[in-house]
Amino acid sequence: MQASSVPNLSLLNAVDIRVKMMITALASVMTVAISSLYAQCFLFAVSFLYLLMIRRPKLILVSYLLFLIMMAIACGFGLVLAHFLPMMGKGMELKSLAVPFMRAFTMLNVVLPLAFTGRLQQILNSLQKLKLPFVIYLPAAVIVRFIPTFTNDIKQIWESLKIRGYRINPWTMTIHPFQTTRLLFTPLLIRALKTGDELGIAAELKGLNANTSAIKKDPPSFTKKDYAAVSLTAAVLVAAVILQIYFPNTSPVLMK
Incomplete structure (x- = not known):
C-alpha cells in the first residue's frame, strides 16, 4: 500500500493532530448550526x-472539480424531480442552494488537511484518548486515511491507462460508457475495496483490536503553534456567531 507523501514545507505538519481533529469537529458543528x-x-x-496550507494545488483543484461535478449531478436530478413535483422547484433556487453548498465545501476544506497531514497511528491514538468505543474510532481513523491512499490509487490507474494508450475524458466517457466502466470505474471499485482491507490490516499490525490499546505513549504536549491554532479557531467561531446574530437571514445582492 503506497502511503501518501506530504510536503515538509506544509505548516500543518507542525500542528498537533488533536488540534486538526478539533478544528474538523467544530467546523462540522458550526456549518450545521449556522444558517446565515x-x-x-x-x-x-x-x-x-486553511486548506491552502497543505500546499497541494493539484489535489485541491481536482477535489473541487469532483465536488462541483457531484453537485451538478445532484442539481440535475433535483430539476428532473421538480418537473414532476413542482413544489420541489422552490428548493432549487440559487439562494436556497447556496448555504448547503457552502456547508459541503467548508467540510471539504477541513477534512482534506486532516487526511493528508495525519498518520494512521496518530489518529488512532487521539481518537482512543477520547474514550470512544472501538467500533467508532477504528472506522473513523480508517475513513480519514482512506482519502489520501485512494488518491494514490486513482493516480496509478490513470497512469496505467495512459501507458496503454487510453484517453479518458468527458467526451469518451459519454460516447463509450461501457468501456469507461470497464477501464476506470471497475478498477477503482476493486482498489477501494482492497485499500479498505489494507488499512484494516495496518491497524491490526499496529497491535490494535477490540481488546487492546493502540496507545504506545502519552501524546506530546501542545506547542505554541498549537495554542495559536486553537486561539485562531476560537476567534473565527466567535466571528461566525456574530455574523449569524447580526445577519441571520440576509443574502448578498447577487442572491436576491
Missing part, C-alpha cells in the same frame, strides 16, 4: 485558507 449566508461564506473563506 454571510456567516457561511466567512467560514468557507477561512477554511479555504
Whole structure:
C-alpha cells in the first residue's frame, strides 16, 4: 500500500493532530448550526485558507472539480424531480442552494488537511484518548486515511491507462460508457475495496483490536503553534456567531 507523501514545507505538519481533529469537529458543528449566508461564506473563506496550507494545488483543484461535478449531478436530478413535483422547484433556487453548498465545501476544506497531514497511528491514538468505543474510532481513523491512499490509487490507474494508450475524458466517457466502466470505474471499485482491507490490516499490525490499546505513549504536549491554532479557531467561531446574530437571514445582492 503506497502511503501518501506530504510536503515538509506544509505548516500543518507542525500542528498537533488533536488540534486538526478539533478544528474538523467544530467546523462540522458550526456549518450545521449556522444558517446565515454571510456567516457561511466567512467560514468557507477561512477554511479555504486553511486548506491552502497543505500546499497541494493539484489535489485541491481536482477535489473541487469532483465536488462541483457531484453537485451538478445532484442539481440535475433535483430539476428532473421538480418537473414532476413542482413544489420541489422552490428548493432549487440559487439562494436556497447556496448555504448547503457552502456547508459541503467548508467540510471539504477541513477534512482534506486532516487526511493528508495525519498518520494512521496518530489518529488512532487521539481518537482512543477520547474514550470512544472501538467500533467508532477504528472506522473513523480508517475513513480519514482512506482519502489520501485512494488518491494514490486513482493516480496509478490513470497512469496505467495512459501507458496503454487510453484517453479518458468527458467526451469518451459519454460516447463509450461501457468501456469507461470497464477501464476506470471497475478498477477503482476493486482498489477501494482492497485499500479498505489494507488499512484494516495496518491497524491490526499496529497491535490494535477490540481488546487492546493502540496507545504506545502519552501524546506530546501542545506547542505554541498549537495554542495559536486553537486561539485562531476560537476567534473565527466567535466571528461566525456574530455574523449569524447580526445577519441571520440576509443574502448578498447577487442572491436576491
